[in-house]
Amino acid sequence: MSLPLVDLHCHIEGAADPAFVRACARRNRVTLPDGLFRADGAWACNDFLHFLRTYESACTAIRTARDYADLTYGYFSRAAARGLIYGELFISSVHPAEVGLSYPDFLDAIEDGYQRARTETGVEGRFILTAIRHLGPGRAGQTAQLAHKHPHRLVTGFGMAGDENQFAPKDFARAFAIARDAGLQLTVHAGEVCGPHSVRACLDALRPARIGHGVQAIQDAALVTRLADEGVALEVCPGSNIALGVYDSYEASPLARLRAAGVRVALGADDPPYFHTDIANEYARVQQAFGYDDASMLAISRDAIAAAFCDPTTRTALLQRLDEAAL
Numbered sequence: 001m002s003l004p005l006v007d008l009h010c011h012i013e014g015a016a017d018p019a020f021v022r023a024c025a026r027r028n029r030v031t032l033p034d035g036l037f038r039a040d041g042a043w044a045c046n047d048f049l050h051f052l053r054t055y056e057s058a059c060t061a062i063r064t065a066r067d068y069a070d071l072t073y074g075y076f077s078r079a080a081a082r083g084l085i086y087g088e089l090f091i092s093s094v095h096p097a098e099v100g101l102s103y104p105d106f107l108d109a110i111e112d113g114y115q116r117a118r119t120e121t122g123v124e125g126r127f128i129l130t131a132i133r134h135l136g137p138g139r140a141g142q143t144a145q146l147a148h149k150h151p152h153r154l155v156t157g158f159g160m161a162g163d164e165n166q167f168a169p170k171d172f173a174r175a176f177a178i179a180r181d182a183g184l185q186l187t188v189h190a191g192e193v194c195g196p197h198s199v200r201a202c203l204d205a206l207r208p209a210r211i212g213h214g215v216q217a218i219q220d221a222a223l224v225t226r227l228a229d230e231g232v233a234l235e236v237c238p239g240s241n242i243a244l245g246v247y248d249s250y251e252a253s254p255l256a257r258l259r260a261a262g263v264r265v266a267l268g269a270d271d272p273p274y275f276h277t278d279i280a281n282e283y284a285r286v287q288q289a290f291g292y293d294d295a296s297m298l299a300i301s302r303d304a305i306a307a308a309f310c311d312p313t314t315r316t317a318l319l320q321r322l323d324e325a326a327l
Contacts, residue, residue: 010075051274063099063101065101079269079278086314110127129184131161136166156310186210250288267286
């Protein structure tokens with residue numbers, strides 16, 4: 001069976017491989033700092049904070065509407081060639097603003113890239129406007145206000161990424177309330193490098209429909225039960241966790257235990273070239289690690305589509321594609 005793939009957790013700039021960033025740097029006359037690349041040309045990332053520094057440095061080369069259109073097209077077209085039927089990209093208004101690209105122009109660029117890929121491959125996708133936690137609640141509020149001022153049919157979610165050690169989730173309650181009022185569905189990164197308290201605090205203060213990562217919840221049985229009972233889906237990215245030292249292997253990921261406890265789990269590639277993976281690899285490695293049959297992998301895709309930030313018509317069409325694959 002050729003499995004239909006769903007990716008609910010991928011960052012747009014994180015989808016840029018070293019060759020793309022180098023090309024953007026040449027085109028935009030940007031000098032990249034030393035230490036971004038390993039001897040073999042891959043991204044250099046030793047731990048989570050080192051990854052954040054590398055990511056932010058690489059972003060300085062991505063500066064124009066063309067860059068973002070090409071980056072979006074590249075992600076969706078490559079992933080679709082490997083089986084992706086639906087993907088959601090986390091986008092941030094912060095970096096485009098820093099390089100002089102207005103939010104409306106940025107949205108036009110990523111829509112252009114997505115629509116080109118969709119026309120060629122039939123892939124479906126949406127975007128999640130994302131606040132950066134370590135930049136503070138004020139900047140998060142400004143990001144959420146953009147959703148009110150510039151609504152877009154493909155921007156269907158609001159989230160928060162960044163260093164989860166910085167600030168408390170309750171500090172961002174206003175930003176999430178603004179996004180909720182704008183009609184956006186909510187997700188937040190938590191429980192990746194911090195413990196279950198991080199997940200619980202986000203659930204209490206921000207009331208998201210999904211948690212990005214969330215794997216540390218496994219340490220707290222009551223929290224796992226709460227996630228299952230409330231139907232909160234986790235966007236689990238095992239390859240990313242391994243690359244950043246959260247777990248040693250796919251087998252060590254709590255993904256299977258979370259699913260067995262009734263928690264809805266979706267897969268994500270997170271920042272694929274940084275972690276030497278893609279969504280097809282994540283599906284294959286998870287299937288191998290836990291001995292899942294194809295029906296189990298289709299169930300993961302089904303849970304992901306149920307948790308996707310898309311309209312009912314799109315959801316129904318995607319579920320039909322899964323049904324057809326199961327025949």
